[in-house]
Amino acid sequence: MKGIMIQGTASDVGKSLLTTAICRLFANEGWRVAPFKSQNMSNNSYVTIHGEEIGRAQGIQAEAARTEASVWMNPILLKPRSDQQSEIILFGKSLETMSGRGYPNQFYEKGIEVIHSSLEYLEQHYDVLVIEGAGSPVEINLKSRDLVNMKVAEMADVPVVLVSDIDRGGIFASIIGTLELLTPEERKRVRGLIINKFRGDMNLFKDGIKWLEENTGVPVLGVIPYIEHHGIDAEDSLSLPNQIPRYQNREIDLVVLHLPYVSNYSDIEPFAFEPDVSIRWVRHGDEFGNPDAVIIPGTKSTINDLDYLKSVDIDRQVKDFAHKGGFLIGICGGYQMLGEHIIDEAGSDTGVIGKKVEGLDLISGQTVFHPVKDTNRVKGSILSRNKRGQLLVEGYEIHLGITTHPESEQSFIQLENGRTEGYCNEDGTIIGTYFHHLFHNDDWRNEWLNLIRKSKGLTLRAPIYAGHLKEERFDSLAERLKENLDWTLLKEISFESEG
Known part of the structure; x- marks a missing residue:
């Protein structure tokens, strides 16, 4: 299967946004590209043209890919309704509500079956998949019942790019720690690193790039600047402060x-x-x-x-x-x-x-x-x-x-x-x-x-047609990524499994 999987060292490191930009870059080159996230946990959802419910991030990524969003792109959606329970949305329809303890034990085999069928469908209908992981791939208490990270990369047989957020600090430890906690076979799948949310002069991070490449053996594909108020819909409430600016002292x-x-x-x-x-x-x-x-x-x-x-x-x-x-x-x-x-x-x-x-x-x-x-x-x-x-x-x-x-x-x-x-x-x-x-x-x-x-x-104002700016925002985000990314190498990695 042609494709790439974007995993992260933690939640809110920018996986959804980078996946969106990569979908648009492939689409701009004429590829039939589809986003995929096997299991999403979010109360920010998207309704497909058929009235089915999927994660909002995958709906927006489909728009960036210039394709119609479908349940195959996010077959499992978990919607938290309390600290202990989540509603399970399966192929766009509400299935049942389960506890966090019961879900991995009762649903795992069904989840694997659902992911297999989704990947088969997408492979038949698209040229390239851009797959998004969730949280960190090395949560030890969750790995044995993984439905969203390395297990999915294995099922799709695609390489992985690991993303880390430099803005929150501790980036070297988070990358090294993540790689060390992967099994040898999982570690082989990681073919690139992306440093996200960088502020300041990127020339000052050249030594950091060199150190990471020498100590991991994995190339740094890019250092992406912090992109504020990008206007692309968020996936979860962790992103709210950056997604919707809190301007002060306005009328x-x-x-x-x-x-x-x-x-x-x-x-x-x-x-x-x-x-x-x-x-x-x-x-x-x-x-x-x-x-x-x-x-x-x-x-x-x-x-x-x-x-x-x-x-x-x-x-x-x-x-x-x-x-x-x-x-x-x-x-x-x-x-x-x-x-x-x-x-x-x-x-x-x-x-x-x-x-x-x-x-x-x-x-x-x-x-x-x-x-x-x-x-x-x-x-x-x-x-x-x-x-x-x-x-x-x-x-x-x-x-x-x-x-x-x-x-x-x-x-x-x-x-x-x-x-x-x-x-x-x-x-x-x-x-x-x-x-x-x-x-x-x-x-x-x-x-x-x-x-x-x-x-x-106050003075009345004419409408601002924010909706008309969506395509411009997708293209602007994609170009910003391309400027700071080895796009040629990322494509080569994505097509490694072809044939």
Whole structure:
């Protein structure tokens, strides 16, 4: 199989971003390239054209590769719903919820079978695979049941490039330690090193490169500079500080609640392109301040995260903010929190059948959790009473709960299938919706921001079409990588197993 596997010395060393850039570089040369991550653990997901759920990183990597994202690119997705349990998404559909202890013992053989079938499919339909690992390949307590690192490299029979993050320090120890903990056969697969997130003068690291090559026998393929605010969707919440810049002292102060089980936080990323908007991720009540707008994002565990907001006094501040006419939007789980009650009828949110909790009571209605998840790509038009007009929007839904309101309440979106969705009060200050990627609709995002600007006496602005910049961001990232990477050697390594 032609391909390469990108592994790392730790989590958040930049594997996903480098995989994205490599996919674009191969695509730019005319190769049919596919990303692959056998098992992903993330609450930031992506809905395929067929309404199936995969890791968001693989969906974005497919876009960079100029191909349609599919479940074959991420057949196993684990979505943490507590410290002990994760929902298992198999080939895009929810299978069951397992404990961290039970999963490797009960699912390993099935996982191997799933990975085999996925690799066979991708090999038949693509020229090159760019495979991403997870965390570190030498977590000794996990290696015997590995479904995502060296076992996958062996199954695909591809060479490995090891990536390390120099910004966090300890890079020499992390690389040497990782290589030493590999078996001799695994060690042979490592054909290159990449030093990522470098700051400063690269000439000052020449001695470091020489030392690594002499002491490992592995070539350093490149030293990649620290790329801030690259605009490529993140995979996990470790990347949030770098993915979404927290500009200070801008005209609009936007607070996003940093929930413990926050999901699909890529919903917020388009605000980074707005020159008058600062984004503040808030965890505790004493950080709330006096924002102009508040967003409650999606969550993998609505009730647990609502309990968290109550425990840190943010629930009271959000209610006070809304009652004073502040602009508040709840997305998916955040929408569910806005209602009067949440009932876990099936136990699918908390594991406790029939559990009922009080919501924020900012809108009429309640949410009931059922056992079957609703996952769809959706399109529709905005409904409102505040003369914002009929704006077309598109996005996707991923939710277990069903939220109902009295018939007298105003819906937010008219969907293409005739169904109405969400809630919007008369003046547009309180909105709840299951519509993920709502803010990626540039015209609507601008309309909402202009309502806030008008309320503050600020100058109204024309839309910024951040969505149109995606291809430019992919190409810019790829070129930045190519400038600092021995691309010719990496391709040679990728094609070693050909034939």
